[in-house]
Amino acid sequence: MFLQVILSGIVVGGIYALVALGFVVVYRSVTMFNFAQTEYYTLGGMLFATFLARYQLPLVLAVLLTMVVAALVGILSERLAFRRLLLLGARPANLIIVSLALAVVLRSVILLIWGTDARQVPTLGNNPIEIAGLLVTPQQIFILGSTLLVVALLHLFMHRTRLGLALRATASNRTMAGLMGVPLTSMLALSFALSAGIGALGGILVAPILLAQYSMGQAILVKAFAAAILGGLSNVQGVIVGGLIIGLAENLAGAYLSSAYKDVVAFAVLLGVLALRPSGILGGRTEEKV
Amino acid sequence: MSTKALWASAFLAAAMLSPAAAQSQQPPVLIGVVGDFSGPVAPYSTAALQGAQVALDELNAAGGINGQRIQLRPYDDRNDPVEGATIAKRLGDEVLSVIVTSGSSPALSMGPVLNRAGLPFITTLSSNPAVTESGWKYANRLHLSDRHQIERIIQHALDTDKLTKIAILYDTSDLGVGGRNIALKTLEKRSVKPLVVEGWKQTDADFSSQLIKLKSAGVEGVIIWGAVEGAVRIAQQMRALALDKVQIYGGGGLVSQKFIDLGGSAVEGTIATWAYLDTSTPIVTALEKTFESRFKSKLDIFGAQGYDALRILAQAISTAGTKPSDRPKILEAIRSMKYQGAVGEITFGPDGENIRKIYIARLKAGKFSVLD
């Protein structure tokens, strides 16, 4: 039973991490929290359900198309909602309010298109395989594999490509990056495209087991937020650890105490970690060196 | 949905403009029909109103109530409890008696107001036990209460399926918590101790910690009481933990196309109570014919309950009288009648709860059918 609880904690934590990663990608480059992030996750679930179940597209095509559309929505949100404010150097409070408003707008559009009904999405396989006494479904393997793959690809992108380098330079010193010829506007668009694409992938991965529904983003918002904070906000590895900790904490609490304590324990862990390490689990590293 | 809403409003307009009152010498007997005619549960309320409309025409064609015509007055509460309470305050002055086709939350906000006004009323949609358990003398229910459904499903699990290792999963809404409490009491009376009792929030998506408990406890059957989406997620995730041999039991809410479509193969075999409409009886066959040719939609249990509700009120009023001061006698008449209607043979208990057979259904090959 213990291992089974750990496994499901890891799977859930992986999803939290993936959505939190979207938060972090934007936070790193513009130091703002985009609360509309979880709506890209919802959008991912809904689009994927539509492409797969309604238009019968092949799996890979449906995944790619969903991520591309979500990325475009990300670019559009940056262009329409944030760019002016970001270029003017608006205060964080204003950006937060705009991102909350954007979340409401996106949710309304999703409601308009898809309504309140939940949608069923075919899974890659929901019949468990037994591995060393542990029950694992193909869908769970798919979730973990995709999460790892995305983290690895993101890391490669950030560290091995010219665009990734430009993004990191912009995150490190926006003015200086501009002086080096890195166009800020493109970097903003790129950050939002990446974060929305990654968020949508989260939605794609969970839709088959949790159903796609307009409210799925709201349901995960606080957990993903906590994972991002726990991870130190600007650190990819940190966010993975943050997501896993939240996922494991709530599953262990649910299994050994009561499911009524799932959320409470997850947040208690968040508060505890922040009390000991105010900049997150791995977030302290950068600060110490400066 | 939107076409349904359109239908409902067109229907409302027609009902309001009904010239019946003007033609008759005597003032008509006014019956209020409160319901959600433009909100989330509009399809159910509308069906009940339409059923009542069919009954109305039959009754008036047969001479009304001792020569007095009956007239229906619809009120739209949009499934909003505040709106419901506001409407309820006016009803004592405007109508003799009321049919409440609303969902549980407006029904519960109207209940005390109607009761204080001494207005006999019949609800046709709410399953919340509070409708008949809040001490509202004038309340009557013509639908299945959660209490009876849960007692029935537990009886089926213990006696017919002979299971003893039972778990209860409930969502933390009023409905879910109410269901859990009834289930716990019912099991206690049968001296069965549930092995797992766990809740979930409606926004919850991951049920693994609850389900792992089911697994390690070796549960044979699980009673799931809550919204359809949650029940579907549970069923799907049970499968992922190889819990597909565990029998799922639920309430009437699960007997819906939505549950079947969302759940797919994961919900096969689900057993649930069913507000079943037996379409083979002559009374239903006739009603179905009129209803479907007139409204171009299929007769369901709610349409039938709306039909029966008006007929019950009319029968009670005809023995008690049509003056506001006759209302206590109308209530008495409802409680003492034995009525043969579309939904079967019905009597009302002293608490206003209708006593009738509750069917058990089983989902097999994507279709619910009566098991017992």
Place this chain on the structure above:
Amino acid sequence: MTGEVLLSLRGLTAGYGPIAAVRNVSLEVRAGEVVTILGANGAGKSTTIKAIAGVIRAWSGEVYFAGQRINGRASADIAKAGIAVVPEGRQIFSDLTVEENLMIGAYRIRDRATVPRVLDEVFDIFPLLRERLRQRGGTLSGGEQQMLALGRALMLQPKLLLLDEPSMGLAPRIVEQMYVSLQKIVDKGMTALLVEQSVTMALRICTRGYVMVNGEIVRAGTAAELAETDLSGSYFAAGDAGAAA
């Protein structure tokens, strides 16, 4: 000895909030020249550099570069046009490695095959950077960071270098080395606009210069002319790097 006009400011006024930090500044830099702007702390030198590079917007006046008006453009476009900046305080990307700092300079190079060659040219001038490639920028010493800032700017293969107080905060010995490297760059034909408080160093390398006081140009002249003027007394604060050197 000098070519056509590369950079020209005409009546540039710019500032922060309601306050104009530079007023009506006009100056010219011709291809092949090293022009200096001398002035005390707070005179408006950095503001002038920032306005040219597009970090802040000019309120009025014009900036022409290679015949094109560039004020109002984004700094990335100005960089693309051929102006590279070594900013005040160096502004190294501290969490990026030395190599990455340099590669950012190469961001706009279309023909990626030339990048190693450009990199080699930078290493020729600053051999130390080659040894520090994997080190994070933030961990370098002040002098090393200044080399990196210069090397990074050279990666842009600019037509014009804007240097804002490259000697600031460095030990005299390091400043000496810096200027030797700078001389090498200039000898290869680089055009530069050099802002300094360190008069000695600046006048040693420049061909011409301007003196800025309270946001305005008060004097212009050749290096020799400026050297003869007494600049230290009224214009410069005590303890500046030039006086110390």
